[in-house]
Amino acid sequence: MKAIIREVAPRDGLQNEEPIATAAKVELLDALSGTGVRRIEAVSFVSPRAIPQMADADEVWAKSWHNPDVRYSALIPNTRGAQRALAAGFREIEVVVSASDTHNRRNLNRSTEESLDDIALLIPLVHEAGATLEVIVATSFGCPFEGDVDPDRVAGIVARVRADGADRIAFGDTTGMATPRRVRDLLSVVRPDLLHFHNTRGTGLANILTALDLGVSEFDASAGGLGGCPYAPGASGNVATEEVVHMLHDMGIDTGIDLDRLIEAAALAERLIGRRLPSGVLRAGPRTRLA
Amino acid sequence: MKAIIREVAPRDGLQNEEPIATAAKVELLDALSGTGVRRIEAVSFVSPRAIPQMADADEVWAKSWHNPDVRYSALIPNTRGAQRALAAGFREIEVVVSASDTHNRRNLNRSTEESLDDIALLIPLVHEAGATLEVIVATSFGCPFEGDVDPDRVAGIVARVRADGADRIAFGDTTGMATPRRVRDLLSVVRPDLLHFHNTRGTGLANILTALDLGVSEFDASAGGLGGCPYAPGASGNVATEEVVHMLHDMGIDTGIDLDRLIEAAALAERLIGRRLPSGVLRAGPRTRLA
Numbered sequence: 001m002k003a004i005i006r007e008v009a010p011r012d013g014l015q016n017e018e019p020i021a022t023a024a025k026v027e028l029l030d031a032l033s034g035t036g037v038r039r040i041e042a043v044s045f046v047s048p049r050a051i052p053q054m055a056d057a058d059e060v061w062a063k064s065w066h067n068p069d070v071r072y073s074a075l076i077p078n079t080r081g082a083q084r085a086l087a088a089g090f091r092e093i094e095v096v097v098s099a100s101d102t103h104n105r106r107n108l109n110r111s112t113e114e115s116l117d118d119i120a121l122l123i124p125l126v127h128e129a130g131a132t133l134e135v136i137v138a139t140s141f142g143c144p145f146e147g148d149v150d151p152d153r154v155a156g157i158v159a160r161v162r163a164d165g166a167d168r169i170a171f172g173d174t175t176g177m178a179t180p181r182r183v184r185d186l187l188s189v190v191r192p193d194l195l196h197f198h199n200t201r202g203t204g205l206a207n208i209l210t211a212l213d214l215g216v217s218e219f220d221a222s223a224g225g226l227g228g229c230p231y232a233p234g235a236s237g238n239v240a241t242e243e244v245v246h247m248l249h250d251m252g253i254d255t256g257i258d259l260d261r262l263i264e265a266a267a268l269a270e271r272l273i274g275r276r277l278p279s280g281v282l283r284a285g286p287r288t289r290l291a
Numbered sequence: 292m293k294a295i296i297r298e299v300a301p302r303d304g305l306q307n308e309e310p311i312a313t314a315a316k317v318e319l320l321d322a323l324s325g326t327g328v329r330r331i332e333a334v335s336f337v338s339p340r341a342i343p344q345m346a347d348a349d350e351v352w353a354k355s356w357h358n359p360d361v362r363y364s365a366l367i368p369n370t371r372g373a374q375r376a377l378a379a380g381f382r383e384i385e386v387v388v389s390a391s392d393t394h395n396r397r398n399l400n401r402s403t404e405e406s407l408d409d410i411a412l413l414i415p416l417v418h419e420a421g422a423t424l425e426v427i428v429a430t431s432f433g434c435p436f437e438g439d440v441d442p443d444r445v446a447g448i449v450a451r452v453r454a455d456g457a458d459r460i461a462f463g464d465t466t467g468m469a470t471p472r473r474v475r476d477l478l479s480v481v482r483p484d485l486l487h488f489h490n491t492r493g494t495g496l497a498n499i500l501t502a503l504d505l506g507v508s509e510f511d512a513s514a515g516g517l518g519g520c521p522y523a524p525g526a527s528g529n530v531a532t533e534e535v536v537h538m539l540h541d542m543g544i545d546t547g548i549d550l551d552r553l554i555e556a557a558a559l560a561e562r563l564i565g566r567r568l569p570s571g572v573l574r575a576g577p578r579t580r581l582a
Contacts, residue, residue: 290436
């Protein structure tokens with residue numbers, strides 16, 4: 001059995017940490033490109049005023065190693081971002097819409113419906129450039145403002161964007177509200193191509209185990225667990241890639257990743273960011289490392 | 292469906308932290324006694340030279356609230372400890388033996404076989420006092436010195452102690468080497484009454500999910516995740532009770548525990564111990580707590 005990991009530390013991770021130097025971002029991206037991971041979310045093309053952490057996205061991407069064995073993607077918020085990503089050479093583009101209307105308004109200053117209309121216009125633009133668009137449905141497992149999100153609402157969004165031509169769908173556990181029960185509830189109604197879980201409440205690997213059981217085997221993860229939870233100061237955000245890979249390899253599920261190299265990259269992320277990252281496998285090593 | 296949680300912060304948690312004052316231990320034990328939890332591992336009766344954290348076990352127990360709705364247990368290393376526990380009024384006694392011979396020698400200065408002989412002599416002594424003995428098989432999911440432990444070896448130990456009259460069996464994931472795959476491998480050969488998991492490598496809740504699927508529904512957990520991993524400095528030890536309860540309640544599994552009170556007790560543990568504990572639910576609150 002195989003699973004695909006998309007490493008998101010260079011984008012989602014760094015975007016939720018204090019800004020670091022361009023050279024440090026390139027160093028981390030290059031280290032991750034050499035781990036055997038098959039997909040990396042490299043940068044986002046967003047407003048430098050809104051998100052200063054990604055102001056140097058063009059430079060980071062231009063200076064980094066583009067490993068031909070890795071598929072790189074970029075996150076964009078709008079048409080302007082898509083144009084920058086396409087001009088930089090990206091052929092896999094991601095865009096976010098929140099299942100929760102309140103969260104979408106806070107995050108993107110428009111309703112979910114308005115964002116879906118924007119995405120409908122974005123898809124042909126991306127396709128004309130020979131690229132693909134992945135729609136990430138944020139707050140799929142719950143919203144920090146509205147609470148539970150009805151799986152039927154997520155399914156409605158998926159139906160709409162698929163009809164509009166979206167190439168791939170991801171479900172985002174934006175603030176760590178996913179649990180094994182919620183994963184089962186949602187995936188029994190509608191399935192994504194990829195799942196993005198947080199470990200904010202300790203359920204990260206339990207959620208992945210549940211998703212595997214339901215037939216989804218592509219996951220976002222962030223080296224070291226880089227990137228906090230924006231809604232709970234001091235809390236964990238993304239699941240740590242080395243914890244995910246450690247569990248998957250132990251189950252006999254291939255990811256193509258060299259766990260030792262990945263742990264080295266996570267240790268590098270920790271040094272570059274200058275704070276202790278929450279990954280247990282980074283701290284204790286794999287279970288096969290004896291005393 | 293129901294699950295039973297045994298809260299181990301007062302014993303296992305505090306034993307793996309810097310010593311705190313007797314009054315602080317009593318305060319924590321009393322707070323936990325009021326959470327609705329049905330079982331608490333209260334103290335251990337061990338050599339104060341070996342484990343200064345438990346030197347005041349008699350005083351802690353004498354001064355604390357004995358909630359009639361809670362079953363309290365004490366851990367003991369030998370006959371002398373059992374006599375102290377019985378004299379203090381405990382009717383549920385626990386003793387540890389390691390499945391790994393190397394770990395047993397390092398921990399108890401004798402072979403696994405010699406410890407099993409000791410336990411055979413201990414059982415009638417405990418039974419004569421009207422008490423029960425639980426045998427905790429440490430390193431059941433792996434040994435930090437020997438690596439993987441053969442499930443058949445664990446099964447052999449279980450058969451021996453059951454034949455000798457042990458009342459209950461627990462499997463201990465002493466250094467966080469359990470994974471969903473290892474839980475499945477071991478439990479398909481032999482089942483315990485109770486499982487004790489660590490979260491050293493992030494798999495704590497995934498392991499519990501796997502065990503529930505295999506029909507085991509009694510778990511040790513420590514408020515706040517109190518108690519580090521003795522073999523990996525700075526790493527997490529016990530699974531955090533509030534993370535376990537948060538996941539179980541969300542699945543509709545009853546534990547009898549009031550999660551808000553439990554989180555208050557975990558916050559108290561954090562204040563008393565004076566270091567940040569690793570629990571995500573303590574940090575971020577339950578998923579139902581909105582922004």
